[in-house]
Amino acid sequence: MLTSVTSAEAGRWRTERTPYLREVMQALSAASRVERVVLIKGAQLGGTEAGLNWLGYVIHHAPGPMLLVQPTVEGAKRVSKQRIDALIESCPALSERVKDPRSRDSGNTQLMKEFPGGVVILTGANSAVGLRSMPVRYLFLDEVDGYPGDADGEGDPVALAMQRTVTFINRKIYLCSTPTIKGFSRIEAAYLESDQRVYEVPCDHCGQYSPILWRDIRWPEGRSEEAAWRCPHCGGLHPEHRKPALLAAGRWTPRAAGDGKTAGFHLSSLYSPWLTWAEIAQEHQAVKDDPVRLKVWVNTKLAETWEDRDGESLDAEGLMARREAYGPAAPASVAVLTCGVDVQDDRIELEVVGWGRDEESWSIDYKVLWGDPSAPQLWDELDAYLSQRFAHETLAQGLAIEAACIDTGGHHTLSAYAFCRGKERRRIWAIKGGAGKKPIWPKRPSKANKGRVSLFTIGVDAAKEAIYARLKKVGPGPGAMHFPLDRDAEYFEQLTAERIRTRYVKGFPQRFWWKPDGRRNEALDCRVYAYAALHGLLSMGLNLNRRVEALPQAPAVRAQTVGQVVVATPTTPSPRRRMAISSNYI
Template identity: 45%
Template sequence: MDMSIYERQALDAVTSAWSAAFSPRVRMLVSEWADMHRVLTSAETSMPGPWRTGVVPFIREIMDSLSAGSGVETVVFMKPTQVAGTESLINWTGYSIDQSPGPMMVVQPTIELAELWSKQRLANMISGSETLRAKIPPARSRDGGNTTLLKEYPGGVLRMSGANSAISLRSMPVGKLGLDEVDAYPDDLDGEGDPIGLALERTNNFPRRKIYMCSTPTVRGASNIEKWFERSDQRRYYVPCPHCLHKQHLRHQQFRYKFEEGRDGDPDALTDAVYVCESCEEEIPEHHKTWMLENGEWVAAYPDRKIRGYHLNSYYSPVGLGRTWKERAVQFVRASKDPVELKRFINTALAETWEDRAASVKFNELMQRVKPYRQRMIPASVLLLTAGIDTQDDRLECYVWGWGRDQRCHLIDRIMLYGDPAEVGTPEQPNVWQRLADVLNGSYRNLFGVDMHIEAAAIDTAGHRSQYAYRFVRNWKGRTRLFAVIGRANKPLISRPSSVDVEDGGAMLKNGLKLWTVGVDHAKSTLFSWLIADRQAFEEGGELFVNFPDDLDEDFFQQLTAEVYDSVNRKWKKRTGQVRNEALDCWNYAYFAACAPPLRIQNAQPADWDQREAVMQPRVLDLFGASGGNAAAPPAAQPETETRPAMSGASSSPAADGGWLDDVREDYL
């Protein structure tokens, strides 16, 4: 029997409906859902209209990690302002209601903020999405399923809670948990403990739970988001240089500020801020940023960790949505003169925790932390050496520091070379410069029998026999990368060098040497923040950032802690009655040498340290060529009575072979 056209159409409609009902659901990503269903209003942004993830490409992976098909359970975002961190939470909430329904909770710092978030951010998203409007009708006074803090929808319910209310956190079990601005949560909630922990307890019954935690950080040691980020795989967004295509994550220290001539440091005279590529050292104007963001990628420092952690600073803010690089530069220059503003800048712009530099570290406290090794011995974790050298009218002081993973360091040697740097030496009586050359050309044998040399050194040239220091650096031919430096306050740790004239052989060489500026405030802040962090590690028997041999005298520790930060006058100053601070100055220079090119230990990845460790810590069988039987023990360290490192020549150490420390011989003169 032939069907009429109407019967055939009806059958096709039924068949299509039946097929659609039983077909596998197409699994969307959070970013795809947002691009399709999210509409921004003028009350939310300066760019109203359809949501476009491509405008903030670094958010895509963060949002997609929260998708139903993702195997990621916990996502942590340590963020500044204006990089769409909270927008990711809003998009995930809309996606969950529409695509992955189930019980969900969003926690704000207080009940009042939860109500505000619901009335403004959530309500704007629902009103702008036809899909969500169909699932969540307008709130009515008699509708208990749709109130300000509770939204019911097919297959699930959304609860908005406050971290200051234990009752709201205990309200119901949930499979999805969004924790917003966790650094504003109270430490202890009504005597019941950490509100984050209380909220996480709500997810225990869901084996496929999803947790999103985001916040701007606050104070180091008390920051919730920092604690969770440190447990994560610690991802940073690497963007390519438009000149050499080297990928790097944007760091505050790599920005160069330009001022009107003669007005350096004046925020009102700042004309531009550019980024300096850490590889090719070319300047990158901000107009390249859109392309850089589009071609960036997240890179994990610890890829084996289960928690996904993301860190971003405000320099990634898309053009038109946040402050420009120049505006951030002006903000920083102003903030550098005001500790309150500086704290705000570090938290909200750099998304880093604030360490109170005025917190003093006592010399006798450090003396209790010495480790069981002697000077001129190389602990196993030390994988490279740098030196800081201070010039005085009657001597040179050279401090050798060893560096390892996570920039953990050990003091290796403290060398005093007495004599006037202006004196001319003879083969029979070498002057201080000839003796310094012997130190830099020498080597230290580590516990594995490998000779290690000082790979980079920085020598202070300010005030004491400057031209003699210039001449020594200019004429230096050894293997150690040697920098002529001068310390300056309120400067980045590393700046592009300037040129100075050098007197050599009775003639003045115009622009004969490159002089590098060391941002000593940055170096001191780094050291003291590590020393403060080491307090807890020492008490718990953990690994320290800064390590000292047990044969140092009290004078060294007094010099290292000779300065404190004066928050009133906004500068570092010597403690009352303290005269000498050479140990601290030499730390600044040794740290600079480790962070400057080509070493750049602050950028080293675990694989880089693995490669270096393979060279510095060869297996016993490889070291002695044993093919069977009992392998010999590693050679012993140098005798403790040795007063100088064994001078085995600049070519004795394999330390510069391979890794991120390829021996790039640039001309620094």
């Protein structure tokens, strides 16, 4: 049973809404000889819901010990409260077997659900204790590409969890996830070991079966709302309203022999009953020029890994040649200013960044405040700087810095805490960097520090990946990064100082950021902190594009190159040119 808490379509589960999940769930049943089921999927497809159906089936029909693993313990608690408890309460067959958690000795807690003949244990991949708690017959690994590379120093969490099932000859393992980066994606690696099934649908015109692929989604130029699937065999078009019939008549076709024990299923969001081809096409049009957002689209909509060139370096000289003639006033397209502050032994370095539509950015100012960070004078100077307004091309009152992130994780930590204390209303935030799979901005701060301040642990790896991807983008547009003429060679050397490298921990690859000895990276750190400050504002409800739309209109500019310097000059509006026809247009 689906409840309104967990689903947009409350009521009894109907497999005909997602016919592609029928074979997935059959493979999870006790009647199937398949030992491991792998689902590499996009968004809005019901993959996790299929796993919860399996959980209900285990409780009702094939009891035994089961372990359900989420990326974090907090995530496991949330799934337990919001989804599993709702599932049990809404289904009489399950509520009869799992006692009310309010009754004494019910065996029903947030991370454990006992029932006749078995138990469901929930844990996070970041908890080695939870992963080696007990032998289990059933193992549900949800969103495995979100797991950390190492669980409390005891090794790969997937390997630890798998070890719990070795004593059961009739074990069943379900791995379900959206993929991430090629070569580091656990779900892709598991799928490649399987028989690699794809879901094929029959053409209305020629009857040939084919998978629904992005390259076959077509629409008239400028009318992505009319996106349709084109048969790759005969070219016949199938509009959106034909999707339910196509899915109902579809079939799974293996593309490899596999290991004989693993059934692998690949599903992109193009099959989703809740996402139209038009919506997916429109989202692609919005993100295709921004590598950061395009990566998310490829992962979550196409269910494909993003190929990242490991160790690729950026050319500092090439970036310097792309400097532009703007300033000292912020360009007319800038709607929000943030600041990143890096604290060193004898100075404070900071960068003010202006943000425009789709996170296009302009470096507004880079400053070094020399002095002793253990003395109050330097912090007073920083306070005065953060309080000033910056000139703007079209706003007479200029712009203020709306948020600033102050690094407290390195030098003069207590002094940085003292400066940030009491300034949260001004959105001057104390931060420290956290490596690994962390979001750029955390859901909540911690006060477990000597300064008793709200301390935000930001995901520096994710921020650096976003910045480096956008530095490779040439020209204006979503995510583009602009730099003024006064940025010197040292600035660009620092901005590109680090590299992504791969190391193997207990046989498993892990990505990490490496800085050569002797290289400085303060400019990169300041940009990371300024970007994190933007994400802090976004978490508070800032709509960046709407803020841009509210700016006063300014004359359009045309970029031209003078030597190796890009110069922006006013120009008169020209008629909108017809969009070039791409491979996705009919």
